[in-house]
Amino acid sequence: MRVATFIVRRLAAGLFTWVVMLTLTFVVFWSIPQRPESFVYPNAPNPMPSFQLRTADRLLGFDRPKVDQYLDYLWHDLRFDFGHSWAGSSISPQQTLVKGPPVAPGLYSSLRRTLSLILGGAFFVLLLGIPLGTIAGSRVGSVADRTISIVTLVAVCLHPMILGLLLRSLFGHRLGWAPQTGYCPLGGTPGTSCTGVGAWAAHLALPWLTFALLFLALYTRMIRASVAETLPEDYVRTARAKGASEVRVLGRHVLPNAGLKVLTMIGMEIGTAIGVCIYLETVFGIGGLGQYAVFQLGGMGPLDLPVVLAIVTMLTLVVVIGNIVVDLLYAVLDPRAGLGPAARGEKSFAGGVI
Amino acid sequence: MGSSAAAGGHARPRGPWRLAWSRLRRDRWSYTSLLVLAAVVLACFAGGAIATHLSGHSGEDLFPYAANDNLRAVGPWTRVPNLNNAVSDAYGNIKAPPPGTRTTLLVLGADGPLGRDELIRLLDGGRTSLEIAIGGALVALLIGLPLGALAGYFGGLTDAVVSRVTEAIMAFPLLLFLIFASVRLGQGIRGVGWGWEIPAGVFEEALLIGAFTAFYPARLVRAQLLSLRHAEFVEAAEMVGASHPRVLRRHLIPHVVPSLLVWAGIAVGTNILLEVGLSFIGVGVQASVPSWGSLLSTTWGTFFQPQVYDSRLFTPWQTILPTAAIVITVVSLNQLSEGLRHAMAPWERS
Numbered sequence: 001m002r003v004a005t006f007i008v009r010r011l012a013a014g015l016f017t018w019v020v021m022l023t024l025t026f027v028v029f030w031s032i033p034q035r036p037e038s039f040v041y042p043n044a045p046n047p048m049p050s051f052q053l054r055t056a057d058r059l060l061g062f063d064r065p066k067v068d069q070y071l072d073y074l075w076h077d078l079r080f081d082f083g084h085s086w087a088g089s090s091i092s093p094q095q096t097l098v099k100g101p102p103v104a105p106g107l108y109s110s111l112r113r114t115l116s117l118i119l120g121g122a123f124f125v126l127l128l129g130i131p132l133g134t135i136a137g138s139r140v141g142s143v144a145d146r147t148i149s150i151v152t153l154v155a156v157c158l159h160p161m162i163l164g165l166l167l168r169s170l171f172g173h174r175l176g177w178a179p180q181t182g183y184c185p186l187g188g189t190p191g192t193s194c195t196g197v198g199a200w201a202a203h204l205a206l207p208w209l210t211f212a213l214l215f216l217a218l219y220t221r222m223i224r225a226s227v228a229e230t231l232p233e234d235y236v237r238t239a240r241a242k243g244a245s246e247v248r249v250l251g252r253h254v255l256p257n258a259g260l261k262v263l264t265m266i267g268m269e270i271g272t273a274i275g276v277c278i279y280l281e282t283v284f285g286i287g288g289l290g291q292y293a294v295f296q297l298g299g300m301g302p303l304d305l306p307v308v309l310a311i312v313t314m315l316t317l318v319v320v321i322g323n324i325v326v327d328l329l330y331a332v333l334d335p336r337a338g339l340g341p342a343a344r345g346e347k348s349f350a351g352g353v354i
Numbered sequence: 355m356g357s358s359a360a361a362g363g364h365a366r367p368r369g370p371w372r373l374a375w376s377r378l379r380r381d382r383w384s385y386t387s388l389l390v391l392a393a394v395v396l397a398c399f400a401g402g403a404i405a406t407h408l409s410g411h412s413g414e415d416l417f418p419y420a421a422n423d424n425l426r427a428v429g430p431w432t433r434v435p436n437l438n439n440a441v442s443d444a445y446g447n448i449k450a451p452p453p454g455t456r457t458t459l460l461v462l463g464a465d466g467p468l469g470r471d472e473l474i475r476l477l478d479g480g481r482t483s484l485e486i487a488i489g490g491a492l493v494a495l496l497i498g499l500p501l502g503a504l505a506g507y508f509g510g511l512t513d514a515v516v517s518r519v520t521e522a523i524m525a526f527p528l529l530l531f532l533i534f535a536s537v538r539l540g541q542g543i544r545g546v547g548w549g550w551e552i553p554a555g556v557f558e559e560a561l562l563i564g565a566f567t568a569f570y571p572a573r574l575v576r577a578q579l580l581s582l583r584h585a586e587f588v589e590a591a592e593m594v595g596a597s598h599p600r601v602l603r604r605h606l607i608p609h610v611v612p613s614l615l616v617w618a619g620i621a622v623g624t625n626i627l628l629e630v631g632l633s634f635i636g637v638g639v640q641a642s643v644p645s646w647g648s649l650l651s652t653t654w655g656t657f658f659q660p661q662v663y664d665s666r667l668f669t670p671w672q673t674i675l676p677t678a679a680i681v682i683t684v685v686s687l688n689q690l691s692e693g694l695r696h697a698m699a700p701w702e703r704s
Contacts, residue, residue, distance in 0.1 A: 017522040032538050157623070157684040159630045162677055165654055275527030279631065282657055290527070294657060297534040298635060319525045 007324060014320030021312050022077065025305075026070050034302040036060065039086040040097065059097040060086065073309055082107065082310040103310045106292070111314055113183055114288035117280065118273050120204055121211030122266065129216055133223025133258070134250060140228050148220060156217035160276050164210045164283035171206060178205040181285035207284045214276060215269070219262055226258035260334055267326035270319050289314065370698075374612075377697035384693020387686035394683050398480030405474050411436075411458055413474035413644055419451060420460060420469030424666050427464035427472075433457040434469070463671050466652045476675055479644035480683075485552060486559045486645070487625035491618050493564020498571030499614075503602055505572070506579025513576070520569045529631060531566050536637040555639035559632065563625050574617055578610050612698040619691030623684040630680065649676040 037048060037056035044052050057063050061072075076083060088100035132152070136145040155163065172180035184194035184203050193199065230236060231254060239253050278290035293311050296304060368376075379385055406412045418440035420428050428434060435451040436458040442448050462473040505513040523531075540558045547554030582588060591605050626646070632638035633647025636656030641648050653672045655661030 016518065017525060020519060020522040021526070028534075028538075153685055153688065154681055157627075157681050157688065158677065159627050159634075159650075159680065161631065161634045161654070162650065162673070162680075166673075271525045271527055275529040278527065278529055279634070282634075282660070290530075293530055294533055294635065297530060298537050298637065298657070300537065315526060323525075 003328070006327075010324045010327065011320070014316065014324075017320065018313065018316040019074070021316055022074060022309060023070075025309055025312050026073065029303055029305055029308070030066065032303075036062075036086060036302040036305065038302060039100075039304070040089055040091055042090075055091070055095065059091070073305075077309055077313045080104075080313075082313075083306045085307050086304045087307075103307050107289075107307075107310050107314060109185075110287060110289045110292045111318075112185070113286050114274065114277050114281070114290060115318075116183075116186070116200070116204060117207050117211065117277055117286060117288060118270075120201075120208045121215070121273075124208050124212035125215045125219055126262075128212055129219035129223060129262075130255065132216070133220040134227055134255065136220065137224040137227025138231060138250075140224075145224070149224075152213075152217035152220050155213040156215075158214075160210065160214055160279040161283060163213060164207070164280050167206055167210050167213075168283060171209075179203050180206075183286045204286075207280050207286060210280055210283075211273075211276065215273075218265065218269075222261050222265065223255075223258045226261060227254055230254045230257050256333065260330065263326055263330050263333065267323050267330075270322040274315065274318070374694075374697040377700065378693055381693045381697065383689055384697070387689040387693070390682065390686045391690060394480065394679075394686070395484065398477055398484055401477040402474050402481065405461075405471075405477060409459060409461075409471065409474075411471060411474075413471055413478045415470065417458070417460070417464065417469035417471075418448070420464035421467050423448075425467035426667050427466050427469060427669050427672060428460065429463045429669055429671050430461065430472075432460050432463055434460055434464070462675055463669065465649065466668075466672060472671065472675060475644040475649060476646075476679060479646050479649050479676070480679060482553055482556060482639060482643060482645035483626055483629050483647065484622075484683075485556050486563065486629045486639075487622045489556065489560030490563035490567065490625040490628075491621040493561055494568040494621060495564075495571055495614065495618070497565065497568035499575055499607075499610075501568070502572035502575030503579060503607065506576035507583065507598070507602060507606070509580070509583070516572075517576075520572065524569050528566055529628075529635075532562055532628070532632065533635055533637055535562050535566070536632065540637075553639065553643040555643060559629060559638065563628055567621060567625070570621065571614060571617055574613055575610050578613065579606055582606055582609055612694070615698070616691050616695045619687045619694060623687035623691075626680060626684055626687075646676045646680050 035048065037053055037060070038044060040056040040059055041048065041052050048056075054063075061069060082103035084099035085101055085103050090098045092098050132148050136148045139145050158166075168180050171177045179202060182203055184199040186197065186200050188195040188199065227250075236249060236253055239249050244252075274290055277288055278294055280286070281288040281291040282294075289311070293315070296307055296311060378388070402413060411417075416438050417434050417436070419437060420432070420434040422428075434457060435455045437451055437455060440448045441451060460471050460473070462471075462476065464470060465472045465475050501516065505516050536558070540562060543558045543561070545554050546557045588601060588605055591601050596604070629638060629645060630647035630650060633645065633651045634654070634656060636651075636658050638647050638651075639645050641652065650673065653661070653668050
């Protein structure tokens with residue numbers, strides 16, 4: 001299959017996922033009891049007088065047919081036109097709607113924070129997991145192997161929140177090696193100590209470490225199994241017989257096998273990684289997409305539909321694009337497999353990842 | 355007939371379950387974790403009552419003198435005045451307990467400013483957590499098994515629709531669904547509970563966790579049935595006139611049981627951690643109901659009301675003890691699940 005065809009097909013599948021999720025959100029919004037009109041009249045008495053209800057319904061567009069509203073949101077969100085949030089809106093003296101703040105800036109800012117956390121964390125998972133897995137896999141049953149297995153296993157069975165809080169109070173509070181909370185944008189904030197890549201990385205150091213420890217067990221174990229399975233193969237012996245160095249044998253002949261399995265697992269875990277980010281963003285005060293979503297969905301007040309739909313759209317986009325990238329990489333690493341949904345295994349582990 | 359064959363010098367054939375059991379017995383780590391789990395379950399379901407009987411107080415009893423002026427709880431093995439109300443003077447200042455007050459032993463110290471017995475709350479909390487975790491797995495099985503069996507056995511359009519929709523939903527963080535559902539939909543059944551054995555909130559959490567994790571057993575069953583659907587033994591059964599329900603029940607579902615057992619171990623472990631997460635988010639069981647999650651969130655606060663950890667206000671024991679309980683249980687569940695996988699299908703490399 002050609003690359004372009006493949007990408008188009010996967011995007012179409014992603015579009016389906018997106019439509020399903022948006023429809024679900026819309027149905028849920030209309031089926032739970034709530035008063036979104038109170039966004040427009042925050043100080044209205046309860047129950048709200050009917051003239052205020054009618055005005056608010058007209059201003060928020062609830063008096064239109066539901067199908068119209070649904071298609072309208074679908075069409076706007078498809079073009080990433082997320083509109084204005086309902087929270088913060090009010091009514092002008094001329095009885096027109098003063099819109100709330102636009103949704104997009106806050107959404108993109110929190111997305112950048114979450115992506116910084118996930119991508120950096122994934123890098124550290126590989127940075128720690130590949131050497132540890134290789135050491136464990138080339139000496140199966142040794143003390144090093146046992147130690148690595150036990151330490152990573154305990155780390156994954158801790159709750160993300162506990163692990164994050166423990167690391168924060170140890171390295172951040174007691175030792176003062178890294179800032180405990182907060183986030184510095186990559187570009188820096190003028191007039192503060194938040195400048196440049198250094199501050200960005202320093203503030204993310206502990207979240208990255210926590211993220212890496214949580215996912216480490218899975219990948220270390222996978223690489224260990226693959227290395228242990230590949231080392232006795234004939235072609236590895238041949239490579240050694242040719243006089244290849246140990247680094248070359250491992251790097252060129254043994255590890256690429258593990259790479260495939262690791263890649264499929266990464267593809268599967270993008271959604272769960274965002275779930276883990278909810279905890280880590282809370283612990284380290286990062287203010288990312290997960291935290292944003294929990295604030296919008298977990299509160300008791302009425303749902304801010306434009307914001308919720310924007311969040312759902314963004315989450316779908318991250319998951320779909322992440323999966324396409326993983327599948328493309330898979331095809332590069334294993335030309336036999338070709339392009340297509342990579343053979344997906346099932347997660348065989350409790351912990352860390354929820 | 356089996357005994358006569360054995361008497362004739364032939365080894366008596368052993369069934370797959372006995373074989374799996376003897377393999378599990380030989381697997382040192384998995385067998386140990388099975389024993390550890392049995393001990394944990396026994397301690398959690400019976401330990402609270404026994405400890406209450408022995409110590410003379412329950413996990414609900416307050417001992418204000420078990421916390422100091424900063425409300426920092428006492429550590430393990432402390433004797434505290436056996437008073438449920440602090441004695442204060444006319445200005446509200448807390449006075450020393452009257453002379454001659456008897457003391458009572460808090461084996462693992464107190465759980466926080468209220469000064470409840472940490473050991474009993476840990477044991478009772480373990481019961482709550484295990485009830486939620488096991489209940490969640492059972493609900494997931496009740497929903498997932500029929501769904502997966504229908505999709506895998508009959509296939510076709512239903513299968514396609516169900517698969518696509520579950521894939522779409524599975525791509526999203528499960529936690530967001532759970533938080534949303536427990537805030538918006540769980541209100542009506544939040545109070546459902548039966549006495550102290552099943553505290554209020556357990557039923558709701560088990561139901562929600564089960565409903566949102568039912569995709570995993572459904573996919574598992576569907577995949578296995580798809581591969582077995584056209585096996586010879588199934589076709590043979592159909593040829594002699596077995597009905598669909600009979601083929602499913604007698605010939606197909608038994609094949610799925612081993613992988614469902616492996617899944618169940620993982621699911622219970624994941625559910626324990628999910629319960630902790632829900633308590634941290636603030637949508638779990640009520641703070642007065644002990645569970646491993648609510649014990650931790652007593653110290654660390656919740657998503658909407660985070661607390662700043664201050665070593666003058668909290669003892670590390672309040673974190674260490676529930677964490678240790680969670681880690682021991684989840685590690686054992688992981689190891690047992692791994693052991694079961696090898697014991698029941700040793701020919702499969704994972």
